[in-house]
Amino acid sequence: MPIDYQRGSEWRKWDLHFHTPSSYDYGDKSTANKDIIKTLKENNISVVAITDHHKIDIKRIGQLRELAGDDLTILPGIELRSDLGGSESVHFIGIFPEDSNLEIIWTRLQAQLLKDNSEMDNYRIYCDFKEMARIIRNDLKGIVSIHAGAKTNSLENITNALSHKQAQKEDLLENIDIFEIGRLEDQQDYRDNVFPNINQNKPLIICSDNHDIKQYSMKANCWIKADTTFRGLKANYARAGR
Numbered sequence: 001m002p003i004d005y006q007r008g009s010e011w012r013k014w015d016l017h018f019h020t021p022s023s024y025d026y027g028d029k030s031t032a033n034k035d036i037i038k039t040l041k042e043n044n045i046s047v048v049a050i051t052d053h054h055k056i057d058i059k060r061i062g063q064l065r066e067l068a069g070d071d072l073t074i075l076p077g078i079e080l081r082s083d084l085g086g087s088e089s090v091h092f093i094g095i096f097p098e099d100s101n102l103e104i105i106w107t108r109l110q111a112q113l114l115k116d117n118s119e120m121d122n123y124r125i126y127c128d129f130k131e132m133a134r135i136i137r138n139d140l141k142g143i144v145s146i147h148a149g150a151k152t153n154s155l156e157n158i159t160n161a162l163s164h165k166q167a168q169k170e171d172l173l174e175n176i177d178i179f180e181i182g183r184l185e186d187q188q189d190y191r192d193n194v195f196p197n198i199n200q201n202k203p204l205i206i207c208s209d210n211h212d213i214k215q216y217s218m219k220a221n222c223w224i225k226a227d228t229t230f231r232g233l234k235a236n237y238a239r240a241g242r
Helices: 033-042 058-068 102-116 129-139 163-175 186-198 230-240
Strands: 010-018 045-050 073-081 091-095 143-148 178-181 223-226
Touching (some): 010 073, 010 091, 010 178, 033 045, 058 073, 058 102, 073 102, 091 129, 102 129, 129 143, 129 163, 163 186, 178 186, 223 230
Parallel strands (some): 010 045, 045 073, 143 178
Antiparallel strands (some): 010 223, 073 091, 091 143
């Protein structure tokens, strides 16, 4: 459950891209939920988004929340492979409110993923970015973050060399709430080149993208000044976008 801080918004460490053994490519499938929570607490993470590949594991999220108690807010999410980017497809993430009905969300998302992949082969699953982003943001009241900068499976895989590709990228930006960069140096490029072109600012974050809790680390801490809730996150990036 979200934590009710009486002192208002404070700077806390968030991790908005984190995997569990429910992801098909997780390092150690025998990892226990209690070890995941223990490590996150030891690293002073206040909010974590569970973003497994192509899946919302409702049972596991419930178990993690029970173990976390009031010390850690767990937001439900999902990482998706899009139809963009050619040989290295662009990945993006949906994050949802902590009080969401996960049965409804997962049923809706699964229908989109199953459209062209009835067997749910993890190596073949993909979705239409614009349509799925619309569903996440408008229908399911979530937010969308996208891989950007030097991160793998990044938006940068859509080349700017062709004018129609540049136009396509600019069009897609309207469906994105947060950019997840792979290194601190990417910040300046987005502030100098990307944001002026789209005439707006968007939050830039760094996450662990952890696939093995035994090797948990952050390239840089993601400090967010907000209440430890989905509403707090949205209020924070709304301020960042002004």
